[in-house]
Amino acid sequence: MSDLITPMSIRVAVTLRVPQKISGGGLTAEALAADTNTDPDVLERILLHLVSVGVLTRDDGGLFGLTRIGDQLLVDNDMAVNPDFLDLNTVVGRAELSFVRLPDVVRSGDTVAYSAQYGTSFWDDLGKEPSSAVHFDQVMAEGMKKRVQAIAQSYDWEALGSVVDVGGGNGTLLAGLLRAHPSLRGTVIDRDADPATRTFRDAGVSDRAKALSGSFLEPLPPGAGGYVVSRIQSDWNDAHVRTILGHCADAAGARGRVIVVDEFAAEAGARTDSETDLRMLMYYGGKERTMEQVHELAADVGLSVRSLRRAADWTIMELSPTPGD
Incomplete structure (x- = not known):
C-alpha cells in the first residue's frame, strides 16, 4: 500500500509477456532478457522483486516460474484480473499511467489527467493508432x-x-x-x-x-x-x-x-x-x-x-x- 514498486514491476512483466513465456516451463533472466530485448541485470532485479512478493518463483537453477498469484497474469486466466489493464502497450494500460496526475486533479478539480500526461486527449490519442482503437472497441x-x-x-x-x-x-x-x-x-x-x-x-x-x-x-x-x-x-x-x-x-x-x-x-x-x-x-x-x-x-x-x-x-x-x- 505504500509504494509503486510492485504494481509497476507487475505491469512491466505483463507488458513483456513474461507470464506467458514462463508458463510452460521456467526460464532464466538471461533467456528472458534475450527474448524481450531488455537489459538482463535490470530485468532480473524486477523478477527477483516479484519473487519476493509471491508473484513468481525462482529455483536453484535460476529458472523463474509462476505462483498461483502469478497465474492470474495470464491472458486466458479465469480470475478477476484483466491483463489489458496491466499491459502498458494497450490503450487501457497506457491510460492507467495517468493516475500519477491524481494529486494535480484533486487540487484543481478540473484537470484532465490523460491530456496532462500525454499532451493530447484520450480520444484524440486513440484516433492516431488504429490498432489501439480496435483493441478499445x-x-x-x-x-x-x-x-x-x-x-x-x-x-x-x-x-x-x-x-x-x-x-x-x-x-x-x-x-x-x-x-x-x-x-x-x-x-x-x-x-x-x-x-x-x-x-x-x-x-x-x-x-x-x-x-x-x-x-x-x-x-x-x-x-x-x-x-x-x-x-x-x-x-x-x-x-x-x-x-x-x-x-x-x-x-x-x-x-x-x-x-x-x-x-x-x-x-x-x-x-x-x-x-x-x-x-x-x-x-x-x-x-x-x-x-x-x-x-x-x-x-x-x-x-x-x-x-x-x-x-x-x-x-x-x-x-x-x-x-x-
Whole structure:
C-alpha cells in the first residue's frame, strides 16, 4: 500500500509477456532478457522483486516460474484480473499511467489527467493508432456481449422502427438488437465506420444496418425512432453530456425517443464502482453518474423520463421531450 514498486514491476512483466513465456516451463533472466530485448541485470532485479512478493518463483537453477498469484497474469486466466489493464502497450494500460496526475486533479478539480500526461486527449490519442482503437472497441464489446440479449428482450425496440446507436463502437449492441427484432433497422455513428460494418456483415444483418463515421458532439441525422446512448454518459463531463443528449433530442424530434442504456452508480442498495468512477475521471474527465444526475442533465436539454426498465444489471432509460418545452 505504500509504494509503486510492485504494481509497476507487475505491469512491466505483463507488458513483456513474461507470464506467458514462463508458463510452460521456467526460464532464466538471461533467456528472458534475450527474448524481450531488455537489459538482463535490470530485468532480473524486477523478477527477483516479484519473487519476493509471491508473484513468481525462482529455483536453484535460476529458472523463474509462476505462483498461483502469478497465474492470474495470464491472458486466458479465469480470475478477476484483466491483463489489458496491466499491459502498458494497450490503450487501457497506457491510460492507467495517468493516475500519477491524481494529486494535480484533486487540487484543481478540473484537470484532465490523460491530456496532462500525454499532451493530447484520450480520444484524440486513440484516433492516431488504429490498432489501439480496435483493441478499445473489443474491450467495450466484451462487456456488451454479456448483456445484449437482456437489453434486446427488455424493451420494445421493434416499435421504434429504426434506431441510431450514438457512439456504438463496433456495432455489437445494434447487431444484437437487429438479430432479436427482425423488422428493426439501425445505424451506428462512431469515429470509424469500418468496425461496425464488419460486425454487421458477420452477424448477417447488413441489409438492415449501416455505419457512419462521425461525432456525437456534432448534429446527428434526424428521423430515427430512437437514439441510443450506451456507456457514453460516464465518459464525458457535464457540458459534453448535455451536448450529446441535446443532439439526440434534436434529431429525435417530438415523436422520437432518446434511450440511455447503462449501469448507474449509487442506486438504492447498489455499491458505487469507485474504481471505474476514478478511471472515468482520470482518462476522460468524466464520472460514474447516478440515475438522478442523468435525469438532471437530460432535463437541461428538454428531456424527461418516460420509462425505466431493468436489463440484467443495467437500466434502460427512455427519454422524450418534456411536455410544454
